[in-house]
Amino acid sequence: MGIAMPGAIAAKLVHPDRNVVAVSGDAGFMMNSQEIETALRLGLNITNLIFNDGKYGLIEWHQLRHYGRKSHIDIGNPDFVKYAESFGAKGYRVEKAEDLIPTLKAAMADGTVSVIDCAVDYSENMKLTKQLKEMSSPFAAA
Numbered sequence: 001m002g003i004a005m006p007g008a009i010a011a012k013l014v015h016p017d018r019n020v021v022a023v024s025g026d027a028g029f030m031m032n033s034q035e036i037e038t039a040l041r042l043g044l045n046i047t048n049l050i051f052n053d054g055k056y057g058l059i060e061w062h063q064l065r066h067y068g069r070k071s072h073i074d075i076g077n078p079d080f081v082k083y084a085e086s087f088g089a090k091g092y093r094v095e096k097a098e099d100l101i102p103t104l105k106a107a108m109a110d111g112t113v114s115v116i117d118c119a120v121d122y123s124e125n126m127k128l129t130k131q132l133k134e135m136s137s138p139f140a141a142a
Helices: 004-014 026-031 035-041 057-067 080-087 097-108 124-136
Strands: 020-025 046-052 090-094 114-119
Touching: 004 020, 004 026, 004 035, 004 046, 020 026, 026 046, 035 080, 046 080, 046 097, 080 090, 080 114, 090 097, 097 114
Parallel strands: 020 046, 046 114, 090 114
Antiparallel strands: none
């Protein structure tokens, strides 16, 4: 957690001619979000795609899977669009799946640091996990 932005900076420095997209959850992004300033100061064109669920989503998934309950995983986030803009970066918000690709293309074409706040709902993960477990069980119906 927290490596997406620093990793994207390194990738862009090594490959300045390539599009670089950092993908992280909201909690992971916040661990090193101050690196927006570094990327701007270096004049890098980096897009940050944040999957925003307002919690430590992966930790919640593991807690539910192992213990059947969750504990202390909810977080409070800033308005990521305003947060990006406060550094001088571009900020976008995606609320519908069909808007993701056009927003991603626009952000990559900005020529500067961009942050895309993309709301996600991971509630289907537990249902899928349960189904996969049932399918792989030696006692599953043949």
